[in-house]
Amino acid sequence: MTALDEIKIGGMGARRRRVEDNRFIRGRGNYIDDIVLPGMLHMEILRSPLAHARINSIDTSKAWDIPGVRLVLTGEMMATRNLAWMPTLSYDTQAVLATDKVRFQGQEVACVIADDPYIAKDACEAIVVDYEPLPVIVNPTQATADDAPLIRDDKENQPDNVIYDWEVGDRAGTDQAFERADLVSTIQLHYPRSHPAPLECCGSIADFDRSTSKLTVYMTTQAPHIVRAAVALIAELPEHMIRIISPDLGGGFGNKVPVYPGYVMSILASILTERPVKWIEDRTGNLISTGFGRDVYLQGEMALRRDGKILGVRMHTDADHGAFFGDAQPSKFKIGLMHSAFACYDIPTAHLTARGMYTNKAPGGVAYRCSFRVTEAMFFQERMVQAAADDLGMDQAEFRRLNFVRDDDFPHRTPFGFLTDSGQYGKCLDVGLKAVGYQDFLKQKEEAKKRGRLLGIGISTMTEPLGAGNSREYDILGIKMFDSAELRVHMTGKAILRTGAKTQGQGHETTWAQIVAHELGLPAEDVLVEEGDTDTAPFGMGTYASRSTPVAGAAVAMVSRKIRAKARKLAAHLLEVSEEDVDWELGRFYVRSAPDRGVTIQECAMAAYSNMPDGLEPGLEGNAYYDPPNLTWPFACYIATVEVDPETGVWDVLNMVAVDDCGVRINPMVVEGQIMGGLTEAYAMASMQFITFDAEGNCVGSNFMDYLLPTAWETPGYELHEVVTPCPHHPIGAKGIGECATVGGPAAFVNAVLDAIKDTGVRNIDMPLLPDRVYEAITERHDVSGAPPVKVDD
Amino acid sequence: MALFEEIAAEPSEPVPVRRVTISVNGERRTADVEPRLLLAHLLRQGLRLTGTHIGCDTTNCGACTVLFDGKPVKSCTMLAVQADGHEITTVEGLGGASELHxxxxxxxxxxxxxxxxxxxxxxxxxxxxxxxxxxxxxxxxxxxxxxxxxxxxxxxxxxxxxxxxxxxxxxxxxxxxx
Missing domain, CATH: 1.10.150.120 ([2Fe-2S]-binding domain)
Incomplete structure (x- = not known):
């Protein structure tokens, strides 16, 4: 007998078809709006049409008169239960229902609970609110003006609209580097506000059972255990009497991390009506009130030696956080992991200053397919690097290669103090350049120029920190960022695995079983994976910031190893030898001196329940809490080639090559799916997708007619390549991957378009590179800003 | 016909309804609907065919796409009464009883x-x-x-x-x- 073929049992490296697809392709998914509970009522929210206004009065009497209306809630009523305000994930407060004034367009003002959603919507329209408009702020410059109105007059010790003023890095050392510089290159840009816009909006069904005092909440959440803790604190309910169930999620991308006012209202409504209350957000509600991403103004400069060596970097960010500071991010860092910028380059010193401002815009600052502002960091990095290469007159690929951290220089301390541990940056770049045909393209570009055609090539290379913790440095509201897995192997060798993560399309039900197959030799199809129910799953921090594989995935491997350690004792007992004489090959223990004598993992499982040795605890179950020693550092090289039409400003992607090194791949098919999805969100942000505001604070981009998402028609095709540098500290050598392409991709597209129009002298066009912006840059020969307020045609 | 239908405690104005008969996945279904009821809601809430999803409310995203006499339509912006007398295919009707399409x-x-x-x-x-x-x-x-x-x-x-x-x-x- 020999070891099992790992690919055949669906282990690591298998392109295993996804088990969750069996229900999704039949329309048998179980998303929040598919769930119906007996006696369920429906909730709709009335939102503010104004961005900043005092509320003089709210008259709900006509809403109460509509047949079928069961409850109307306002901020005043929430306040009697101490629920008018709730804490955010960044130690701020956020209004659940407005009491004093509204602070952004779309803010929750009242809600109606009725027999059906049509009645609830009718009743919302019957509520009369008397608003007194106030001056509106839609960007950080307005927020810090001398005569700026105070947005957060509800807070004590908040004299202005500044939330924080923060710095990291070595100011003095960086100043010295700039004194020694031969050349200083600068850049200034705005990373526009974007919205994750998962295809399924947010929603909840709260079900409070007075007879047991148990509150069950079905909720679109990427982090059910954090929500349970938050509900316990906000609603002052005992934590063991709260059950959060996150059903199938129609995408998340960070949008479903925060706790939203709608969830809290539905919970109070269920407590008051003693009926289940369902709230399903509509698309406009989703886009104008829930967690956005980005909206940061970045500027900086790079100190350069004439030969191309980078000596130091200065960065400054002004972040527009909206009306409430609701960033979902580790509490130690005010602007997320912005200081992970330049991690792949060997730069001796850097300094970052960051300010955050309140404005009359929706709160959020979620990590939209991003590890906490890493997207902005890497975009700035690669735009800065491009500008520096241009200023030096150096080839953009060679400039990057010259400054890369070398393969033999790990572990490496980044300029802002992170520790990277592995990578083959130069090799990834080589693979990318070869795939795109770099030298040939440069020739084509020159020839095309003679015929009046504008071709361009853009490179983006980056390593980014994925998989927070470790718990020493990473926590959210004081809860440490580890994760967990629990594995129960039944007597027939079938198993159930539960983790503290929560899949939203990433395919955990498929890939976690592959890790168990790798570690235990159980066929993957024999392992059922469940997530999302806080009554059954072990405590974990959930799925976002590409942390599932780095943290929960590691926990899956570790719990499997615990199970294997116990199975070894059972095997020794069955084989009648001492444990030291037993060896393991995939799926089987055998006697070292007599390899033919062996027992399978399934036989060990049976023995755990039917034939255990004296003194050994029965059963074959375990759990593991995994606190990673470091972040994982995947590397990516994205190269885009484009053609810009000088007559219209329209640009087309000719080719997009992606080289990703995410370490060992559990399921290459799923990894490739993540990369292609991420590249598309990168293309979206570079080309069309953004939310902006007019001077009155009206959201431009409040539905899918204005908030443009690329379809199959616009989206380019992609060519994927891989390099594998195993993560040295992860138990199976894996690194995060979900967000890499979204983080690194935008700069490749933008650099390519700017390369195509380089002769105009234009240094920057803010994303998205809409045709009119590109056309303006070409014809007016100046940089184009996309900062709000925008002009809106009447 | 439901075995039991609760009568609202407060008498309300009668809501106008219209009877529609629609062939859904090859099966004739008859329902009394409010004229404003969206086809997507009839399918999801009325007929419990929850494979038809709603993603945007404005006909842009296509999550609610069903086949209307064989042609794809967005059921979130079509009224149920417009489907009267027509054939609708949802994802539940795409495959056979056991086979997949x-x-x-x-x-x-x-x-x-x-x-x-x-x-x-x-x-x-x-x-x-x-x-x-x-x-x-x-x-x-x-x-x-x-x-x-x-x-x-x-x-x-x-x-x-x-x-x-x-x-x-x-x-x-x-x-x-x-």
Missing amino acids: PVQEAFKDEHGLQCGFCTPGMMLAAKALLDEVPDPTEDEVRWALSGNVCRCTGYQNIVKSVLSAAQKLQGQSAADGS
Whole structure:
């Protein structure tokens, strides 16, 4: 007998078809709006049409008169239960229902609970609110003006609209580097506000059972255990009497991390009506009130030696956080992991200053397919690097290669103090350049120029920190960022695995079983994976910031190893030898001196329940809490080639090559799916997708007619390549991957378009590179800003 | 006819209703509906066919796509009364009782879905294309699916799925013909 073929049992490296697809392709998914509970009522929210206004009065009497209306809630009523305000994930407060004034367009003002959603919507329209408009702020410059109105007059010790003023890095050392510089290159840009816009909006069904005092909440959440803790604190309910169930999620991308006012209202409504209350957000509600991403103004400069060596970097960010500071991010860092910028380059010193401002815009600052502002960091990095290469007159690929951290220089301390541990940056770049045909393209570009055609090539290379913790440095509201897995192997060798993560399309039900197959030799199809129910799953921090594989995935491997350690004792007992004489090959223990004598993992499982040795605890179950020693550092090289039409400003992607090194791949098919999805969100942000505001604070981009998402028609095709540098500290050598392409991709597209129009002298066009912006840059020969307020045609 | 129907405690003004008869997945269904009821809501809440999803309310995303007399429509902006006398196919009617439709198989085989929310609408739009154009080009597939948004996959594997389903269907019809 020999070891099992790992690919055949669906282990690591298998392109295993996804088990969750069996229900999704039949329309048998179980998303929040598919769930119906007996006696369920429906909730709709009335939102503010104004961005900043005092509320003089709210008259709900006509809403109460509509047949079928069961409850109307306002901020005043929430306040009697101490629920008018709730804490955010960044130690701020956020209004659940407005009491004093509204602070952004779309803010929750009242809600109606009725027999059906049509009645609830009718009743919302019957509520009369008397608003007194106030001056509106839609960007950080307005927020810090001398005569700026105070947005957060509800807070004590908040004299202005500044939330924080923060710095990291070595100011003095960086100043010295700039004194020694031969050349200083600068850049200034705005990373526009974007919205994750998962295809399924947010929603909840709260079900409070007075007879047991148990509150069950079905909720679109990427982090059910954090929500349970938050509900316990906000609603002052005992934590063991709260059950959060996150059903199938129609995408998340960070949008479903925060706790939203709608969830809290539905919970109070269920407590008051003693009926289940369902709230399903509509698309406009989703886009104008829930967690956005980005909206940061970045500027900086790079100190350069004439030969191309980078000596130091200065960065400054002004972040527009909206009306409430609701960033979902580790509490130690005010602007997320912005200081992970330049991690792949060997730069001796850097300094970052960051300010955050309140404005009359929706709160959020979620990590939209991003590890906490890493997207902005890497975009700035690669735009800065491009500008520096241009200023030096150096080839953009060679400039990057010259400054890369070398393969033999790990572990490496980044300029802002992170520790990277592995990578083959130069090799990834080589693979990318070869795939795109770099030298040939440069020739084509020159020839095309003679015929009046504008071709361009853009490179983006980056390593980014994925998989927070470790718990020493990473926590959210004081809860440490580890994760967990629990594995129960039944007597027939079938198993159930539960983790503290929560899949939203990433395919955990498929890939976690592959890790168990790798570690235990159980066929993957024999392992059922469940997530999302806080009554059954072990405590974990959930799925976002590409942390599932780095943290929960590691926990899956570790719990499997615990199970294997116990199975070894059972095997020794069955084989009648001492444990030291037993060896393991995939799926089987055998006697070292007599390899033919062996027992399978399934036989060990049976023995755990039917034939255990004296003194050994029965059963074959375990759990593991995994606190990673470091972040994982995947590397990516994205190269885009484009053609810009000088007559219209329209640009087309000719080719997009992606080289990703995410370490060992559990399921290459799923990894490739993540990369292609991420590249598309990168293309979206570079080309069309953004939310902006007019001077009155009206959201431009409040539905899918204005908030443009690329379809199959616009989206380019992609060519994927891989390099594998195993993560040295992860138990199976894996690194995060979900967000890499979204983080690194935008700069490749933008650099390519700017390369195509380089002769105009234009240094920057803010994303998205809409045709009119590109056309303006070409014809007016100046940089184009996309900062709000925008002009809106009447 | 429900065995029990609760009468509202407070007498309310009678809500106007209209009787509609719709063939849904080959089965004749009759219901009394408010004239303003959306087709998507009739399918989801009335008939409990929850495979039809709602993603945007404005006819842009295509999660609610169903086949209306064989043509793809967005059921979130069509009234239930407009479907009176017509044939509707939802994802639940795409495959047979036990068999999958080749489009469904192909989406699984080619990893054409991730979160699954756009998938029913995407598959129905694909089926409508393949009914008309059995051997489409990549551009034809991309154009036919351009009313359906996917936020997860980047479309490349969706396009692959549809092209693979086309081949399979053509193989089937060739085999049937011989």
